[in-house]
Amino acid sequence: MKPSDLKLPVLNMSAGCPRLTPAASAFPTAVSDYYQLDELLTPEENNLRIKTRHFMENEVAPIIPMYWETADFPFHIIPKLGSLGFLGGIIKAFHIIQKLGSLGFLGGIIKGHECPGLSATAYAMCISEVARVDASIASFCLVQSCLAMLCIEPDYGSDASSLNTVALKVPGGWVLSGQKRWPGNSSFADVLVVLARNTSTNQVNGFIVNGGNPGLKISKIENKMSMRLVQNCDIELENVFVPEDDRLPGANSFQDFVNSLAFSRVMAAWVSIGIATGVYDACRRYITSSQELHLYLGERKQFGVPLAAFQLNQEKLVRMLGNIRPCGSLAGASASCTAPAWITKQARETVALGRELLGGNGIVTNFHVGKAFCDMETVYTYEGSYEVNALIVAREVTGISSIRPTSRL
Numbered sequence: 001m002k003p004s005d006l007k008l009p010v011l012n013m014s015a016g017c018p019r020l021t022p023a024a025s026a027f028p029t030a031v032s033d034y035y036q037l038d039e040l041l042t043p044e045e046n047n048l049r050i051k052t053r054h055f056m057e058n059e060v061a062p063i064i065p066m067y068w069e070t071a072d073f074p075f076h077i078i079p080k081l082g083s084l085g086f087l088g089g090i091i092k093a094f095h096i097i098q099k100l101g102s103l104g105f106l107g108g109i110i111k112g113h114e115c116p117g118l119s120a121t122a123y124a125m126c127i128s129e130v131a132r133v134d135a136s137i138a139s140f141c142l143v144q145s146c147l148a149m150l151c152i153e154p155d156y157g158s159d160a161s162s163l164n165t166v167a168l169k170v171p172g173g174w175v176l177s178g179q180k181r182w183p184g185n186s187s188f189a190d191v192l193v194v195l196a197r198n199t200s201t202n203q204v205n206g207f208i209v210n211g212g213n214p215g216l217k218i219s220k221i222e223n224k225m226s227m228r229l230v231q232n233c234d235i236e237l238e239n240v241f242v243p244e245d246d247r248l249p250g251a252n253s254f255q256d257f258v259n260s261l262a263f264s265r266v267m268a269a270w271v272s273i274g275i276a277t278g279v280y281d282a283c284r285r286y287i288t289s290s291q292e293l294h295l296y297l298g299e300r301k302q303f304g305v306p307l308a309a310f311q312l313n314q315e316k317l318v319r320m321l322g323n324i325r326p327c328g329s330l331a332g333a334s335a336s337c338t339a340p341a342w343i344t345k346q347a348r349e350t351v352a353l354g355r356e357l358l359g360g361n362g363i364v365t366n367f368h369v370g371k372a373f374c375d376m377e378t379v380y381t382y383e384g385s386y387e388v389n390a391l392i393v394a395r396e397v398t399g400i401s402s403i404r405p406t407s408r409l
Helices: 043-060 064-070 075-083 104-108 120-133 135-147 255-287 311-333 338-357 359-363 369-379 386-398
Strands: 166-170 173-181 191-198 204-210 216-220 233-243
Touching: 043 075, 043 120, 064 369, 075 135, 120 135, 120 255, 135 255, 135 369, 173 191, 173 204, 204 233, 204 255, 255 311, 255 338, 255 369, 311 338, 338 359, 338 369, 338 386, 359 369
Parallel strands: 166 191
Antiparallel strands: 166 173, 173 233, 191 204, 216 233
């Protein structure tokens, strides 16, 4: 007998636990906008937000647990995701559209060379709506729309400016050599944007590298416990030739990339807000009973009463909501590292409280909270760790940098 022969059939949860509604079958109603953040948007922008929410709830939520388990990406949703109209974010002109034209899903939102040109708030709230259902899909959108660069290397982490991938000038172009670790979407990307240090000037430059270039080796990072849908990879560039025309003309130093990195940090904060709101919505439905036709429709009871009847559970739910509101205000008002440092920390606490409220079901992906709990661990560090972002803010406050040690071993 093979081990596979011992696998038990999956039971019908609705029959055994009729009050339980997994998020995969019906995503929880959005009830976390307790402070009416939608009033910050124009009617058109709010319609886009709601359109994004409905797509994620109805078409993405039902399939996410399966893809999370197998660590695969649902490629079939990309055209619909692109047609929503928020990818490209606040970018008004996509100057390298001809080079990136092979990324077919972008065609759904680009008219000629134009991107949506949304307000930062509208774009952020759309990203938050995506993250509310799944952080991996939100990360896919951010990598594509905000970064489109591969500057995180082995051993360097937050010290991204010290990258050791090099670009050597040769007749007709450049030769790139080095390694990268963790770039998202790179296993299936047709076009890569690579940062490398110019050996002549010692400055960081940007280059467009075609996915099939000789000398380019890409391997997927396996066995992740967080953001399992995201296809993170190890990349090796071994004497990869790049024509002169494929060097990005406006990328002549690391400072030229700082603005894009700063904006993506704020978007990471909004991903955290989205994760936290999704967990709050799931927990509120799970522990709260309502009256309809004189029947209790609550998800879970203990000692004959809904979980929400217990004071400690109520306090946790209020603390979760209390975390979400200031996060939205700070992310909307700040472009500094204050937002990702503080917001990711608060969101991490929020999803942990949600995990507690759901008890055993808090570690089951079908109920959303367990998956969000794991995914939040990635967001807590993937745009710089809490500590590094906090120290960047401290440098602004004190005028003294403590990020780099005074001596090196």
